[in-house]
Amino acid sequence: xxxxxxxxxxxxxxxxxxxxxxxxxxxxxxxxASFHDADGAWTLANYKKIFADSYYPGIFFTTFKLSLIATVxxxxxxxxxxxxxxxxxxxxxxxxxxxxxxxxxxxxxNIVRSFGWLILLGRQGxxxxxxxxxxxIDRPMPILFTETAIVIxxxxxxxxxxxxxxxxxxxxxxxxxVEASLDLGSPRLSTFFHIxxxxxxxxxxxxxxxxxxxAVSAYVVPAIMSGGRVVVMAMPIFxxxxxxxxxxxxxxxxxxxxxITxxxxxxYLLFIERGGARRIARQS
Amino acid sequence: MAKFIDVRNLTKRYGNYLAxxxxxxxxxxxxxxxxxxxxxxxKTTLLRLIAGFIDTSDGEISIDGRSMRDLPPNRRxxxxxxxxxxxxxxxxVAENVAYGPRRNGESRKSAATLAAxxxxxxxxxxxxxxxxxxxxxxxxxxxxxxRAIANRPKVLLLDEPLGALDLKLRKxxxxxxxxxxKSLGITFIFVTHDQEEALVMADRIAVMDAGRxxxxxxxxxxxxxxxxxxVADFIGDANLVACEVAADRTLRATDSGVTLSVPHAADAxxxxxxxxxxxxxxxxANAPEVSADRTVLKAVVTxxxxxxxxxxxxxxxxxxxLVSQIxxxxxxxxxxxxxxxxxSWHRDNGQVLAR
Numbered sequence: 001x002x003x004x005x006x007x008x009x010x011x012x013x014x015x016x017x018x019x020x021x022x023x024x025x026x027x028x029x030x031x032x033a034s035f036h037d038a039d040g041a042w043t044l045a046n047y048k049k050i051f052a053d054s055y056y057p058g059i060f061f062t063t064f065k066l067s068l069i070a071t072v073x074x075x076x077x078x079x080x081x082x083x084x085x086x087x088x089x090x091x092x093x094x095x096x097x098x099x100x101x102x103x104x105x106x107x108x109x110n111i112v113r114s115f116g117w118l119i120l121l122g123r124q125g126x127x128x129x130x131x132x133x134x135x136x137i138d139r140p141m142p143i144l145f146t147e148t149a150i151v152i153x154x155x156x157x158x159x160x161x162x163x164x165x166x167x168x169x170x171x172x173x174x175x176x177x178v179e180a181s182l183d184l185g186s187p188r189l190s191t192f193f194h195i196x197x198x199x200x201x202x203x204x205x206x207x208x209x210x211x212x213x214x215a216v217s218a219y220v221v222p223a224i225m226s227g228g229r230v231v232v233m234a235m236p237i238f239x240x241x242x243x244x245x246x247x248x249x250x251x252x253x254x255x256x257x258x259x260i261t262x263x264x265x266x267x268y269l270l271f272i273e274r275g276g277a278r279r280i281a282r283q284s
Numbered sequence: 285m286a287k288f289i290d291v292r293n294l295t296k297r298y299g300n301y302l303a304x305x306x307x308x309x310x311x312x313x314x315x316x317x318x319x320x321x322x323x324x325x326x327k328t329t330l331l332r333l334i335a336g337f338i339d340t341s342d343g344e345i346s347i348d349g350r351s352m353r354d355l356p357p358n359r360r361x362x363x364x365x366x367x368x369x370x371x372x373x374x375x376x377v378a379e380n381v382a383y384g385p386r387r388n389g390e391s392r393k394s395a396a397t398l399a400a401x402x403x404x405x406x407x408x409x410x411x412x413x414x415x416x417x418x419x420x421x422x423x424x425x426x427x428x429x430x431r432a433i434a435n436r437p438k439v440l441l442l443d444e445p446l447g448a449l450d451l452k453l454r455k456x457x458x459x460x461x462x463x464x465x466k467s468l469g470i471t472f473i474f475v476t477h478d479q480e481e482a483l484v485m486a487d488r489i490a491v492m493d494a495g496r497x498x499x500x501x502x503x504x505x506x507x508x509x510x511x512x513x514x515v516a517d518f519i520g521d522a523n524l525v526a527c528e529v530a531a532d533r534t535l536r537a538t539d540s541g542v543t544l545s546v547p548h549a550a551d552a553x554x555x556x557x558x559x560x561x562x563x564x565x566x567x568x569a570n571a572p573e574v575s576a577d578r579t580v581l582k583a584v585v586t587x588x589x590x591x592x593x594x595x596x597x598x599x600x601x602x603x604x605x606l607v608s609q610i611x612x613x614x615x616x617x618x619x620x621x622x623x624x625x626x627x628s629w630h631r632d633n634g635q636v637l638a639r
Binding site: 174176177179180181182183184185186187188190191194195198199 | 335336337356357358359362363364366367368370371372373374383384387388431432435
């Protein structure tokens with residue numbers, strides 16, 4: 001019994017130590033730094049500077065807006081894919097192959113992938129050429145270096161996270177529940193909205209939280225896809241640390257981003273808890 | 285009686301596997317039919333075909349004169365009670381039961397009324413605000429039943445609904461289901477592998493084996509005059525003796541050579557199975573009066589098993605083992621192992637089956 005306790009302690013201690021050394025301590029250092037000025041004196045000036053004018057609030061707004069759109073887009077693309085893999089693909093082997101295909105984008109480097117998109121989305125890129133050839137638009141439209149490009153780039157790498165979390169929950173839904181709903185006179189589409197979707201909400205919630213936080217902190221994709229014309233929060237943080245060497249202000253921006261993200265997530269979960277899920281599940 | 289459910293030459297293939305092989309079946313309105321058989325006999329497949337969850341490979345199902353061909357499950361006049369109940373975990377009991385009426389266009393209010401009706405029919409009204417996970421197995425079973433009858437279906441399909449309940453509750457539910465079925469007047473098709481359950485509840489029993497219906501009829505018919513050795517073995521306990529017809533046109537047990545002195549008008553040498561139910565075999569210490577229509581054998585008691593209300597006595601004679609079942613209150617209960625006894629049965633209680 002004693003030995004088993006000791007082992008349990010060691011097993012808990014290792015990841016705990018890892019978290020403390022590589023996350024908690026750097027995090028606290030950052031928080032402390034954000035309350036210091038360049039001379040090491042305590043101050044709130046860094047935070048005051050963020051809200052001094054509309055520049056940084058604007059960047060915050062852009063960051064969260066693009067992250068939200070990227071999350072919604074990832075959901076709209078990811079849910080059907082997850083549904084298809086879980087419910088439509090009969091063969092186990094092909095299902096595994098589908099998962100590999102889904103996570104394929106994650107195999108390539110962020111930078112290479114983004115440059116790939118540059119080629120596809122450019123004025124003479126494949127996307128514009130196809131749209132023009134199909135007669136959908138008259139002349140190439142600007143996609144690259146816009147907010148749309150950032151959303152495309154983000155959604156592309158974030159969809160796999162959405163697919164994996166949603167499909168893991170979809171798998172656990174008992175097929176007989178769907179059959180029971182059909183049996184009781186509910187057509188397929190209505191069955192989906194009354195049974196499958198509400199029961200898969202935990203996966204949607206988990207997936208959207210992962211995707212949203214990853215989108216908020218993304219740096220490489222927005223930087224490359226926007227060509228610097230759209231600024232998201234990760235960029236000034238990066239600049240303050242690497243170019244301006246203003247660690248204190250950079251830290252304040254990072255902490256600000258973290259706090260606002262946490263507040264948004266808390267509000268989201270509160271909304272779900274308060275019956276958002278219940279309302280969707282409700283028979284209307 | 286008019287055929288209400290008409291199943292014609294129904295076949296279901298999974299690749300090369302024949303799950304259901306050319307099954308035809310007629311069920312009258314208001315009838316309680318049991319589909320009985322071991323797992324893999326095709327009984328659940330037949331039920332799922334009627335419900336519309338799977339497509340037929342061949343054949344036709346019609347209910348109340350209307351073909352079910354290409355009709356999705358949501359448009360069939362049947363409802364199902366699932367083996368695992370399949371209650372919606374994110375809805376309360378009331379919402380579960382109101383789900384059917386609601387999806388069929390009832391207003392929220394009238395669906396709630398219908399749900400309350402159904403719930404009180406099964407005695408679960410007081411649990412309407414609970415979630416399925418807050419109910420016991422037996423309570424979930426009742427809710428599943430209430431949900432299935434809330435739509436007022438013409439046919440109720442039940443897929444081993446009592447399988448997960450303990451014995452006492454199961455027996456109680458058997459009687460309740462039977463009463464409910466009679467009072468609602470709904471046609472029940474009940475899948476079970478439990479022969480006793482089928483005997484207790486059903487008006488007629490369809491015994492299935494390897495994708496076919498091997499016999500269909502009332503419980504007593506099937507018990508007393510089984511069509512095949514398989515049916516005799518499946519329904520109730522049975523002494524099944526492999527026999528061949530001797531030169532004097534009587535039966536002789538093939539393995540032991542014991543003469544059963546049962547006349548049989550088949551050609552000498554033909555092989556048959558002789559069936560006699562354990563409760564038909566009498567055991568006595570003294571030789572019973574010799575009578576032309578009784579088979580009497582002298583045997584030794586090899587084992588005695590007490591099963592509560594009855595006693596099974598295993599006897600052996602010349603290599604032939606038979607089992608007799610007598611009430612445990614009977615005086616024959618005093619027999620001991622190794623004792624020499626006389627076993628006898630009336631020939632009307634025996635039956636010759638094709639092999």
